[in-house]
Amino acid sequence: MEEVFITESTRTTPYTCVNYSNGKVDVKGRSSPENTMEFYDPFIKAIALLKETGQPKIEANFRLIYFNTSSARCIYLIIRELKTLEEHGKKVTINWFAEEDDEDMVETGLDFQDIVDIDINITKTSGEY
Amino acid sequence: MSPSNLLKQRALEVEWEEALRRATIKYHIAGAWVAVIFNLIFGATDYINVNHHFEVFFIFRLAVSSITAITLVLRKPLNISADFLIFVPVLLISVQNAFMWSLMDVDDLQKHTLAYIALFIGAGMLVLWKIYWSIIVVALSIAANIFFLVRNSTLGLEEILASGGLLTGTVMIFSIILIQTRYNLTKREIIARLSLEESNKKLNEQKKIIESKNKDITSSIRYAKKIQEAILPSEKTIAKYLPKSLVYYRPRDIVSGDFYWFKHADDVSYIAAVDCTGHGVPGAFMSMIGNTILNKVVPDNRTKPGEILDEMRREVIKTMQQGEESSQRDGMDIALCTIDHRTNVIEYAGAFNPLCLFRNGELIEIKADRMPIGSYFGNIDKPYTNHSMELKPGDVFYIYSDGFQDQIGGKGDRKYSSKKFKSLLQSIHRHSPQEQLELLEKEITEWRRDEEQLDDMLIMGVQV
Numbered sequence: 386m387e388e389v390f391i392t393e394s395t396r397t398t399p400y401t402c403v404n405y406s407n408g409k410v411d412v413k414g415r416s417s418p419e420n421t422m423e424f425y426d427p428f429i430k431a432i433a434l435l436k437e438t439g440q441p442k443i444e445a446n447f448r449l450i451y452f453n454t455s456s457a458r459c460i461y462l463i464i465r466e467l468k469t470l471e472e473h474g475k476k477v478t479i480n481w482f483a484e485e486d487d488e489d490m491v492e493t494g495l496d497f498q499d500i501v502d503i504d505i506n507i508t509k510t511s512g513e514y
Numbered sequence: 515m516s517p518s519n520l521l522k523q524r525a526l527e528v529e530w531e532e533a534l535r536r537a538t539i540k541y542h543i544a545g546a547w548v549a550v551i552f553n554l555i556f557g558a559t560d561y562i563n564v565n566h567h568f569e570v571f572f573i574f575r576l577a578v579s580s581i582t583a584i585t586l587v588l589r590k591p592l593n594i595s596a597d598f599l600i601f602v603p604v605l606l607i608s609v610q611n612a613f614m615w616s617l618m619d620v621d622d623l624q625k626h627t628l629a630y631i632a633l634f635i636g637a638g639m640l641v642l643w644k645i646y647w648s649i650i651v652v653a654l655s656i657a658a659n660i661f662f663l664v665r666n667s668t669l670g671l672e673e674i675l676a677s678g679g680l681l682t683g684t685v686m687i688f689s690i691i692l693i694q695t696r697y698n699l700t701k702r703e704i705i706a707r708l709s710l711e712e713s714n715k716k717l718n719e720q721k722k723i724i725e726s727k728n729k730d731i732t733s734s735i736r737y738a739k740k741i742q743e744a745i746l747p748s749e750k751t752i753a754k755y756l757p758k759s760l761v762y763y764r765p766r767d768i769v770s771g772d773f774y775w776f777k778h779a780d781d782v783s784y785i786a787a788v789d790c791t792g793h794g795v796p797g798a799f800m801s802m803i804g805n806t807i808l809n810k811v812v813p814d815n816r817t818k819p820g821e822i823l824d825e826m827r828r829e830v831i832k833t834m835q836q837g838e839e840s841s842q843r844d845g846m847d848i849a850l851c852t853i854d855h856r857t858n859v860i861e862y863a864g865a866f867n868p869l870c871l872f873r874n875g876e877l878i879e880i881k882a883d884r885m886p887i888g889s890y891f892g893n894i895d896k897p898y899t900n901h902s903m904e905l906k907p908g909d910v911f912y913i914y915s916d917g918f919q920d921q922i923g924g925k926g927d928r929k930y931s932s933k934k935f936k937s938l939l940q941s942i943h944r945h946s947p948q949e950q951l952e953l954l955e956k957e958i959t960e961w962r963r964d965e966e967q968l969d970d971m972l973i974m975g976v977q978v
Contacts, residue, residue, distance in 0.1 A: 450929070453969050
């Protein structure tokens with residue numbers, strides 16, 4: 386297995402990363418791809434592969450500035466996949482970062498917490514993540 | 515290398531040789547004419563330096579110049595190559611110099627060395643040919659020197675070498691290197707230029723294809739826009755029942771995933787601001803589905819918005835066959851309200867998109883349920899909440915998609931934010947609908963600056 390799965394950020398897609406050696410999952414930037422599933426499918430599959438690693442702890446960090454309605458659906462699927470990892474005995478921590486004055490992003494994080502029924506740590510940050 | 519690449523490689527090889535020939539032929543012709551004329555003019559130096567040999571030297575010079583001139587004249591009829599054209603004078607002048615040397619004493623030989631060297635320096639700077647031409651010239655020059663010196667000269671080998679022979683030989687060798695270096699540089703430059711031309715040509719072709727495809731796609735989408743516009747309620751229809759209302763509608767692309775909907779039945783106006791997943795063409799497809807479903811599920815008798823959303827969600831799931839996991843991805847966010855013109859009661863239900871009402875300058879926000887119209891966040895059984903309140907004269911309310919408030923811009927590329935958006939609405943809600951439209955447009959343009967529009971934008975406002 387490759388050590389990491391990575392996509393660099395573009396104008397319409399975020400940086401995504403699954404690191405199999407330390408169990409870290411990252412999503413960072415803006416998300417409004419023309420075809421959201423096409424973009425997120427490989428990432429979600431890469432997250433699912435964490436099941437097969439010996440990593441007992443998984444840490445996922447969401448540092449999103451903007452995402453559109455259809456990306457929201459994919460983020461839901463990502464968080465659901467993380468929950469599946471938990472059911473496979475991993476200890477999953479999800480960190481949801483929002484810029485200090487971005488109440489909407491905080492609220493969206495809370496929404497995902499309710500919808501997927503998993504604990505999400507919401508952190509406000511100032512300036513650059 | 516694939517056969518087609520091999521073919522291209524061959525074509526390039528033929529092309530660069532042809533380009534090199536075209537580049538060098540004029541220099542070779544000019545050089546040969548210079549040789550014809552100056553070889554004769556330099557006869558004057560013989561007259562001054564070695565007067566006693568002037569006649570025989572001049573006959574030799576005349577012969578060399580004549581042969582060169584004849585080669586030049588016959589170039590076209592005999593199809594003489596550019597290389598051979600310059601090979602003739604260079605070789606003949608070298609042979610001529612060898613002959614002259616063989617008749618000179620040490621003093622004259624020294625004086626003449628410069629003339630011999632000049633030949634090779636000139637050739638080195640002017641001639642471009644394959645290395646074998648250089649080698650033939652040098653080999654034949656050495657042979658000619660040996661031949662004439664053995665035949666005519668009374669000088670010893672040491673004297674000849676010391677009085678200019680060695681120097682001339684060195685310059686000869688350097689001229690080979692010089693020609694070869696220039697040849698390689700020129701070849702490389704030509705090949706680089708040809709490859710660049712080739713890729714430019716390819717790029718241009720591709721550009722043309724892309725432009726024409728883009729044009730086709732764009733005009734096709736423009737046509738689709740007409741269809742999408744046809745399903746939107748007209749301003750006139752809305753104004754008939756809600757005279758002081760506004761619709762701010764800005765698709766991100768030509769067609770939109772946002773749409774608005776209106777119906778009036780039994781003294782009740784139904785208005786909806788809908789944001790489908792996706793924008794552009796997929797968003798527009800979804801909007802057609804949404805529009806059709808709204809037409810289907812809003813009956814002519816009075817129905818509560820919450821119930822309409824419940825029914826709408828069922829229909830969307832059914833239509834999109836969202837029983838299957840793979841198709842559970844699309845749907846819509848919505849804010850739907852009804853205004854009962856008899857009782858002046860507004861009722862509202864929402865999927866993610868709230869309703870903002872201003873009364874006496876104060877904001878009353880009715881939050882939406884956090885459930886989309888669709889099955890993609892699971893939970894499809896919980897009914898939508900129906901809100902109801904009495905409208906008072908002077909009330910102004912808005913429903914909208916998230917496109918405006920999520921637009922990135924300003925200092926440090928931030929989202930406009932719902933908070934800022936609500937205070938914008940607060941500051942403009944007393945203006946006339948037309949003024950509000952202008953203020954909204956001005957505000958978002960200033961916010962956005964160079965940033966592209968990220969999503970469709972839709973804001974509907976009603977002044978009671």
